[in-house]
Amino acid sequence: MNSEILGRLAAAVRDMDSEAVVALVNDSLEMGITPVEVIHDGLARGMEEAGVLFEKKEYFIPEILLCSDAMQAGLAVLAPHLVHDEGKEGETIVIGVVEGDIHDIGKNLVKMMLEVAGYQVIDLGRDVPAPAFVEAVRETQARFVCLSTLMSTTMRQMENVIEQLLAEKLPYQLKIMVGGGPVSQDYADRIGASYAENAIEAVKLIRYLQKESGH
Amino acid sequence: MIPPDEMTPRERMDAFKKGLPIDRIPCAPMVGEHVTRIIGVPVSAYLHSVDLMVEAQAQAFRYYGYDGVGLGPGHHGLAEALGARLHYPDDDRPQVIAPAISDYSQLDDLQPVEVDRNERLSSYLQALERIRDRIGDRVKVSTGVGGPFTAAAFVRGTDDFLKDLRRNPEKVHDLMRLTTASILNYMDAAHKRGFSCSLGDPIASSTVISPSHFRQFVKPYLMQIVAWAVQKTGSAPSLHICGDTVPIWMDMAETGVSSISVDNQVDLESIKNAIGDRVALKGNVDPVAVMLHGTPDEVRRAGRNCIKQAGDSPGGFVLSSGCTLALNTPRGNVQALMDAARMYGRKM
Missing domain, CATH: 3.40.50.280 (Cobalamin-binding domain)
Incomplete structure (x- = not known):
């Protein structure tokens, strides 16, 4: 369900797979998952996992940069959908x-x-x-x-x-x-x-x- | 209170290299462009003037009396020679503002540097000769160049280069071949003029890349450089990598370098126990917290601590800062590090 595909999205970010991220973001949107959810439970989750790997010294700067690229690829797909949702939330x-x-x-x-x-x-x-x-x-x-x-x-x-x-x-x-x-x-x-x-x-x-x- | 030296820096380091008795632990803080503070000139002016390089280095040596004088293009100069664009602030070290290539199709147009055709690289060697004329009888004068990995990062653009380790490894190797060949050309030119050359490769540390990437992309090229140096000049260069190098000590030692210089994150006693019998060690007082922001007392204590940990290293130990000193490091602190070697590092 939602958590399944978002779990795979998080994994794709963590695995530095930009193509998979783009595909999974599109799939998530098609399933009606909100952009906010896609970010928090998919993209952000993946980046957090990457951060943990960095702290454990399994990931280093190159890997973090590539995870970041993968996440950016996902955010780019979401961008047109975010205008209405995000509005003024957030400090x-x-x-x-x-x-x-x-x-x-x-x-x-x-x-x-x-x-x-x-x-x-x-x-x-x-x-x-x-x-x-x-x-x-x-x-x-x-x-x-x-x-x-x-x-x-x-x-x-x-x-x-x-x-x-x-x-x-x-x-x-x-x-x-x-x-x-x-x-x-x-x-x-x-x-x-x-x-x-x-x-x-x-x-x-x-x-x-x-x-x-x-x- | 402070025991006087019984040898000149030259005598001390000559004996040190041969494993002969010396009067005290050598001390050679990585002063870099801090020397400009001794004669009060802008860093940008210094880096573009042979006269100023000579004057600053000679005066700084006269002021501090450390055990080695070094000057060279470092990693910025090498990248610049390969086409990277540098910004030279008045009051700071140069920064790379544009890489040499924006994509790999341009790599074919790049050739390894030829020192005699490159005015900036030649200027360092000219300065070195004049410095040696002036003070070479008292202290060994040598040069230093950036390592192949850092140079490659500046040629390509660091972020992209790091990502290329995974997304375009073949091209990374092409780049490494280019920078390695350039380094050998510079070392050869230096050697012809009688100067040994050390290497500094900060981007290769485990703070930046995994040990696995180090073994894949850096180690083979360092080994090439060392092999060349041993065959052509009779001795292996020293290697400085700041940042965390704990996971790659063994690999660094296995490249065959003669000496390894480490940053303050590294526990000197541990590295001594691991590889102190195979290489000389150098380091590792914290250049920021202690050398820049600390008191002379704190510097002396840190120096004493380093000597306590590695002063008895079988391969030899040189007291130094963990990395290049900040330009505004108080003179009293640099002096305090020298004093620490005299006070706590007596060998005779």
Whole structure:
């Protein structure tokens, strides 16, 4: 039934099989399964399984990238069907790689996991100057900002972004999350941010922070 | 308080290579472009000027007195020579902003680099000769180049390259042959001028690819390079792979490299027990948490800890950072690492 085909869809994502994903998404839609279900119980489930394999060191970056491609292929099929369903569900999150850094695999993984989890993600891309983060938050009134960097030399930019965001004196509490190779819990504590070690932890963290602030 | 050296860096490393007695554990932090901070010039200027390369390297050596001076195209320079487009920020290391090829049909147009026809690659060797003229009597001057896998990733575009390991393995091998041939050409040019050449292949670590992919796509080419080096120059190069290398130590040792340099995730005592009898070891103070953000005391303690773990390694041990230092690493911290070798690494 639903769970059977969605189970196979999840497996196809996990197995990096873009063709199978596209076929199974189409089949699911034909069966009348809602796009939201297809994402949550099919695509997202598959990506989560891939994440578990990554944590167990059975999957590495190439495999995650290919799973991500498979999932993107599925999302592309769903895109025209999502407009009506998704609407305004999902908290807005601003994400980007800080200025001076162009490494974005990690950021893209987090973005994808967040989108799949139902969040509305404003992706500023990479090498993003601090004012651009501020602008995006101002425009969208986002409560969450995710900063990423892979280089120790650009970590300082995170503090810069935080400083500029605090200077905005927003009428609500903004939560800032940081991540990336050289970033650590210690560092996050020091600069007044929350820390997630990887994309899966990032989703868990945001859910936790949402609950904490009563959302 | 700090025992003085009884040998020059040159004497120390010559003896070290031969397995003869030395006064203390050698110390050679991976300074990279941090040397520009000693003379206060932009990194981009340094990387494009033989004069500045010479001045920065000579001054930095004079300042710190470490046991090896190294300069080379690294992985970015090699990729650039093969056609990747680099961005040279004033104040940071170069970044690849466009790969050399957008699809494999263009691969046929690429040839292995020829150093004498490549101005940028030649400039490193020119600088090295002048640096050696100036300080080579006191310290060994050598060069370094990126490894074949990282170079291939930059030529192709890293994301696509990594995906190609599964979706287009034949082309990955074609790329690896191209980068390997280029590396051999550079090593040959360096050797003709009397410089040994080390390899650094960060994208080959187990942080990025599986050990199985390492064995399939990286190891055979490293073995080729080592075989060439041993046959042509009489010695094997050293290999640095930062990130997690625990699952591939044995494979790295099996390539025949003379020395393995590891990052801070690696437990030095474990790697010493596993392969310390077959290769020299180098590492592995955390370049960010300790070298960049720590106090000199923390640096000294970390250095002492490394020496405690691997100072007695049968194949030899060189104290170093786990990876290239951040440009703004406080000078006091680099100095503290040198002091740690003197304070805790005495051998005579």
